Amino acid sequence: MAPSPTPPATAPAVTKVPLPAGVITGLPTSEQVLAWTVDDGSDSEVVRLYIEFARTSGTRLTFFLNGSYPGWSEHAKLLRPLVASGQVQLGNHTWSHAALTSLSDAGVVAELQRNHDFIVSTFGVDPRPYYRPPYGYRDARTDAAAASIGYTSPTMWYGSLADSEHRPEQEILGLAGEWFLPAHVVIGHLNFLPVTRVFPQLEQLITDRGLTTVTLNDIFRS
Numbered sequence: 001m002a003p004s005p006t007p008p009a010t011a012p013a014v015t016k017v018p019l020p021a022g023v024i025t026g027l028p029t030s031e032q033v034l035a036w037t038v039d040d041g042s043d044s045e046v047v048r049l050y051i052e053f054a055r056t057s058g059t060r061l062t063f064f065l066n067g068s069y070p071g072w073s074e075h076a077k078l079l080r081p082l083v084a085s086g087q088v089q090l091g092n093h094t095w096s097h098a099a100l101t102s103l104s105d106a107g108v109v110a111e112l113q114r115n116h117d118f119i120v121s122t123f124g125v126d127p128r129p130y131y132r133p134p135y136g137y138r139d140a141r142t143d144a145a146a147a148s149i150g151y152t153s154p155t156m157w158y159g160s161l162a163d164s165e166h167r168p169e170q171e172i173l174g175l176a177g178e179w180f181l182p183a184h185v186v187i188g189h190l191n192f193l194p195v196t197r198v199f200p201q202l203e204q205l206i207t208d209r210g211l212t213t214v215t216l217n218d219i220f221r222s
Contacts, residue, residue, distance in 0.1 A: 011086060012212045016221040019153065026158040027183040027219050034180055034211045035219065037062040037157065039093055039132060041190040044071030049196040051079050054088055057203055060213040064093035064132040067118035076122050083123045089215035090119050092131035092151060100133050100142040108145035129153040130216055155216065157187040164189045169198045176202055180209065
């Protein structure tokens, strides 16, 4: 069977807004946009299937990746064109999914810098200023350490698919129904297969609600 064609990765016609200072939890806009963000990457096959979903559907995603997981290197060739086109944005989630509040300032910088260097060397893009602290663990001290190397926008969320652990497909769909709403930043994970089995339903939900998926770069003006 021939592979499905890749839809054109045209940037959505949305009005950019200034990047707010500090923590991001939602999108400060009245437009019908959704930021679907996806973390980690502990399962290489889930990484591949998410990339294939983006490629065949045209859905715009932001991946907050941990470079220590091998799937990002294994599937880099597949992902690079989507990153280059801007359809998929990459953000920094630390190298090894470290709890930043448990680290020294130097440890925070080391985790982010190692992952930064991996993203730049593997995909040719600079993910700054966006980073997501693993587990959402952050405070003023860790924010300052991250900002010292250009990561000034800790990116949290306003809604979750709660699939950092194994979760049945119907629960994921129920959470998407609750949180796939205008101006929301929703977090998912590239760790377990069930979400990949409901991609068509998630895509249909976005269509039915008249939402446009956006990356952070699509909506924020630095």
